[in-house]
Amino acid sequence: MKQIELPQEPVSANTDTAVAIDVKHLSKCYQLYNQPHDRLKQFLWGGRRQYFREFWALKDVNFEVAKGEVLGIIGRNGAGKSTLLQLLCGTLTPSSGHVEVGGRITALLELGAGFNPEFTGRENVYLSASILGLSKQEIDERFEEIVEFSGIREFLDQPVKTYSSGMYVRLAFSVATSVDPDILIVDEALSVGDGEFARKSFDRIRSMKEAGKTILFCSHSLYQVEAFCDRALWLDHGQLMHFDEPQKVVQRYSKFLLGDAKTSALISANPQAVSATQGHARLSHVAVSLDGATGRELKGRPGENDLSIRVQFESDPQLPAPTVGVTINYGSLMTVASVLSHSENVPIKRSEFGKGEVIIDFPALPLRKGEFHVTVYLCSEDTVLVYDSAQTVATLHIEDPLPEPGLVKLAHCWHTRAID
Ligand SMILES: Nc1ncnc2c1ncn2[C@@H]1O[C@H](COP(=O)(O)OP(=O)(O)OP(=O)(O)O)[C@@H](O)[C@H]1O
Structure with missing residues (x-):
């Protein structure tokens, strides 16, 4: 830190x-x-x-x-x-x-940068916290909480040079945020x-x-x-x-x-470049199908096919149930459509072991000409953390014999009459 x-x-x-x-x-x-x-x-x-x-x-x-x-x-x-x-x-x-x-101010800029690699975890807690402005007595009072939060108690008397980068970061984060x-x-x-x-x-x-x-x-x-x-x-x-x-x-x-x-x-x-596994839940299975045919490359025609996305996940049952999201992108940058269970207040069901399945159906898919990529996200309940994602899990090749331009075929109706 x-x-x-x-x-x-x-x-x-x-x-x-x-x-x-x-x-x-x-x-x-x-x-x-x-x-x-x-x-x-x-x-x-x-x-x-x-x-x-x-x-x-x-x-x-x-x-x-x-x-x-x-x-x-x-x-x-x-x-x-x-x-x-x-x-x-x-x-x-x-x-x-x-x-x-x-x-x-406390800054979490370069996690672990202030530690001395030769010192033990315990010594670094005291060193680091005192530089951050805590007195010896304040550190003594907060020490137990710092160690508990870091989750590396058994390695506390080892020099931090023997720590994995994850252990290093845990201890550094615990100290920096204990300063209040x-x-x-x-x-x-x-x-x-x-x-x-x-x-x-x-x-x-x-x-x-x-x-x-x-x-x-x-x-x-x-x-x-x-x-x-x-x-x-x-x-x-x-x-x-x-x-x-x-x-x-x-x-x-x-x-x-x-x-x-x-x-x-x-x-x-791009938000879609967020690291794949940031949290304690993961996608265990994702399948995309068009009119019942499942695959990674799917062919369709505007407004004629039903898209179905089946998502299975595993999550820590102690945590709130995750949020499931789907984006449909055109090229690598343009998101044509997206859905998020959180925004639609869909309660995500799961077993007592934290396993669950979600199926999202898009009837008569209104996409027009082009290649569209489907990406699935598993996020924290409030969507702040992306736990896992399946990037471009399927590509939809939509072929339209008609010449009209546009990415989507909007639901619409015509009204016509003769006038004087
Ligand atoms: N010590 C330095 N000497 C010369 N140029 C520097 C120095 N430090 C940063 N820069 C330049 O200043 C610009 C801004 O860098 P900065 O690290 O603040 O960007 P950033 O927005 O944090 O980028 P990133 O998202 O990649 O971390 C960059 O072009 C960088 O090359």
Whole structure:
């Protein structure tokens, strides 16, 4: 876990009680040298000539986060998200502009980065928590809870260099979140660790949200941002593109991505690229059929076939029943249609062992010409975590002898009469 001590400047305490983070004209410029010796030349003769190029990773960004608000930060790879988070934490200094924070920040940026590999887990808990600002007595009081949450009690007296990356992350997360920060910064931390711990760590973040903490949440999963955040901020090329309710920001961002389909960064920015198994439930069987014929490549005609998707899953019976979702995509980017059991309040039934089956029927499938890909998701009950997904589990080849353009054949009726 990267341990953060807030410097006095430029990150300063905010006296306005309603504002947790106030960012004004924040910019970060890096000096890029084509060759290593240009750096030396700059040092020696920099007064006469410039041997570097300027690169603005963040340019004139302004926003405020209210106390108790959850802010999602989205943007393509290299957009400046990590730079922004590091400026907020004070681990980077701005080239210009100002950040004011009201309260103690804990950042889950580089999980485990602050641990000493030679020390045991126990020693690292004390080291890490004291750097995060806890006294020896406070650590003693919270120690049992930290160890219990991490689930690695039996390895506590082993040096952390012998830990698996999952064990490392568990302990680091437990320490960082035990500090009881006012502001929590999470950078894709939810995608680390094994399924059960991902769920547990997300539950802890969720309870911090419920306790009124301010949370900044950087994620490539637009689903998570929409489901979890109060507002969202979209960065591109270091500039603030939009700052509003998550649904509005995600909508604009998705539209922007569609218009920029040649950009390779798209793939990782797409919600469908979310890691397949983040949680404690999995798809055990998925079958797609058209008029009863099951397969991965299915042929049909507009409005003539019944699509049926059979999904079987296994889940931890201790957890709430999962949500099942299906998307039908045209190409890799455009979602033509989607359904989600959660949005339609469909109770998902399952056995006492957590096993269940869901069948979703789409009668007289109204798709027109083209290839359509079916993807199935298994998510947490509130859709925030994607437990598992079956990407492009089937491709529907819809052939239409008629020349009319369009992706869907809408239900419609004609009315005609002669008039004077
Ligand atoms: N120390 C540095 N020197 C030069 N350029 C840097 C440095 N750190 C980051 N950058 C550049 O700044 C830009 C923003 O990087 P940043 O890591 O903030 O992006 P990001 O939105 O977090 O990306 P990702 O989603 O891939 O993590 C990138 O183009 C990156 O190459």
